[in-house]
Amino acid sequence: xxxxxxxxxxxxxxxxxxxxxxxxxxxxxxxxxxxxxxxxxxxxxxxxxxxxxxxxxxxxxxxxxxxxxxxxxxxxxxxxxxxxxxxxxxxxxxxxxxxxxxxxxxxxxxxxxxxxxxxxxxxxxxxxxxxxxxxxxxxxxxxxxxxxxxxxxxxxxxxxxxxxxxxxxxxxxxxxxxxxxxxxxxxxxxxxxxxxxxxxxxxxxxxxxxxxxxxxxxxxxxxxxxxxxxxxxxxxxxxxxxxxxxxxxxxxxxxxxxxxxxxxxxxxxxxxxxxxxxxxxxxxxxxxxxxxxxxxxxxxxxxxxxxxxxxxxxxxxxxxxxxxxxxxxxxxxxxxxxxxxxxxxxxxxxxxxxxxxxxxxxxxxxxxxxxxxxxxxxxxxxxxxxxxxxxxxxxxxxxxxxxxxxxxxxxxxxxxxxxxxxxxxxxxxxxxxxxxxxxxxxxxxxxxxxxxxxxxxxxxxxxxxxxxxxxxxxxxxxxxxxxxxxx
Ligand code: GLU
Numbered sequence: 001x002x003x004x005x006x007x008x009x010x011x012x013x014x015x016x017x018x019x020x021x022x023x024x025x026x027x028x029x030x031x032x033x034x035x036x037x038x039x040x041x042x043x044x045x046x047x048x049x050x051x052x053x054x055x056x057x058x059x060x061x062x063x064x065x066x067x068x069x070x071x072x073x074x075x076x077x078x079x080x081x082x083x084x085x086x087x088x089x090x091x092x093x094x095x096x097x098x099x100x101x102x103x104x105x106x107x108x109x110x111x112x113x114x115x116x117x118x119x120x121x122x123x124x125x126x127x128x129x130x131x132x133x134x135x136x137x138x139x140x141x142x143x144x145x146x147x148x149x150x151x152x153x154x155x156x157x158x159x160x161x162x163x164x165x166x167x168x169x170x171x172x173x174x175x176x177x178x179x180x181x182x183x184x185x186x187x188x189x190x191x192x193x194x195x196x197x198x199x200x201x202x203x204x205x206x207x208x209x210x211x212x213x214x215x216x217x218x219x220x221x222x223x224x225x226x227x228x229x230x231x232x233x234x235x236x237x238x239x240x241x242x243x244x245x246x247x248x249x250x251x252x253x254x255x256x257x258x259x260x261x262x263x264x265x266x267x268x269x270x271x272x273x274x275x276x277x278x279x280x281x282x283x284x285x286x287x288x289x290x291x292x293x294x295x296x297x298x299x300x301x302x303x304x305x306x307x308x309x310x311x312x313x314x315x316x317x318x319x320x321x322x323x324x325x326x327x328x329x330x331x332x333x334x335x336x337x338x339x340x341x342x343x344x345x346x347x348x349x350x351x352x353x354x355x356x357x358x359x360x361x362x363x364x365x366x367x368x369x370x371x372x373x374x375x376x377x378x379x380x381x382x383x384x385x386x387x388x389x390x391x392x393x394x395x396x397x398x399x400x401x402x403x404x405x406x407x408x409x410x411x412x413x414x415x416x417x418x419x420x421x422x423x424x425x426x427x428x429x430x431x432x433x434x435x436x437x438x439x440x441x442x443x444x445x446x447x448x449x450x451x452x453x454x455x456x457x458x459x460x461x462x463x464x465x466x467x468x469x470x471x472x473x474x475x476x477x478x479x480x481x482x483x484x485x486x487x
Pocket of ligand 1: 011012013045201214215216219
């Protein structure tokens with residue numbers, strides 16, 4: 001059923017959030033599909049009925065949508081090889097199991113749990129330490145007993161070869177070869193008809209025409225039995241690319257204890273999808289010494305040859321750096337559209353085309369990394385300043401009262417209300433008054449923003465406009481005059 005071109009898939013198990021390690025796998029597959037004009041398939045592996053939830057399926061879809069990793073075929077959009085949820089593909093698995101039984105590559109096994117436990121106990125009693133392989137009496141058709149009863153439950157087992165070896169050239173790990181006598185007669189279908197992972201995965205990848213399977217290297221152990229299943233089904237296996245885990249900075253497997261790991265947490269923390277993807281792309285792949293990539297550049301430049309086999313360490317500082325670069329590179333309109341929902345979370349209803357928003361974010365973005373920080377840095381443009389205690393006590397002192405009143409007069413009379421003109425006017429006035437600009441600027445900054453740090457004072461004034469600037473200078477002056485004397 002292979003269609004010709006590149007067909008890749010992302011096959012998450014919906015048992016929680018979408019882990020950023022998984023996203024990197026999805027990203028590489030997606031980049032490969034887009035670069036080659038191929039198809040990206042989203043398949044939900046939900047046969048673990050106890051752990052899979054509908055809510056997690058929705059989280060997966062929402063996470064992928066937020067990241068902009070669109071799929072050409074999948075559970076919601078359908079496609080020619082559906083359904084795209086394993087729980088809906090029972091018939092396909094049963095058909096393939098029947099084919100394998102008919103060709104002698106699989107058999108029905110009626111052994112009960114108790115039979116297997118007894119075989120294991122006998123094996124252990126012989127002094128073996130591990131390495132138990134269950135040898136089903138139904139493996140050899142010549143000696144297989146009759147089924148215990150007409151309706152006895154059975155599983156379908158693979159008749160695994162015991163000789164030879166299975167090998168593949170992994171795109172990331174190079175050649176891997178495993179002796180077949182290490183493999184079990186693995187269960188393909190359970191007695192309730194549900195497939196085990198290896199079988200479901202192979203049947204799906206085969207019937208969906210997948211040409212390249214990228215996944216975490218924890219699945220390397222599953223690849224030999226999967227390749228044997230392809231052979232048994234008379235089909236060439238896809239190419240495999242097994243990617244190293246994403247590790248925490250201390251070398252442990254990355255988990256919640258080290259950093260946010262769910263994709264949607266990054267959305268809520270105010271990261272840009274393109275920045276997160278850029279960071280994840282570089283975590284395990286390189287293109288010379290380039291660090292910052294647009295999405296289109298990643299599509300154009302991604303290659304498997306430069307995917308490293310050693311585990312990348314998750315580095316929040318670097319993620320922040322990449323995010324800040326992407327934030328700065330956004331055109332004003334796009335930046336405004338991204339930050340509007342974060343302003344709304346602060347109770348500020350601001351339109352994405354508000355000129356103050358467009359102007360202010362161009363300045364504030366230089367001082368922050370995430371959209372949460374950007375929204376926070378913008379809030380005093382859209383609501384009265386919340387005067388922070390420390391800068392207020394330090395700068396709004398009785399001595400700065402007259403300074404602010406004088407500044408107010410200059411601002412009121414300024415002919416051109418633009419940063420350069422304001423700066424020139426304020427400088428001329430402070431020189432004439434024998435004041436240092438710093439002694440004017442800090443009280444003014446606190447009066448206008450409530451904070452000790454902000455974009456350039458005259459930029460802030462110009463964005464606020466004359467009336468609002470005057471109101472705030474007046475408020476600041478009154479606060480200064482009412483402050484207790486300093487010594
Ligand atoms: N559902 C499996 C997982 O989430 C997919 C493995 C694969 O890509 O083959 O680990």
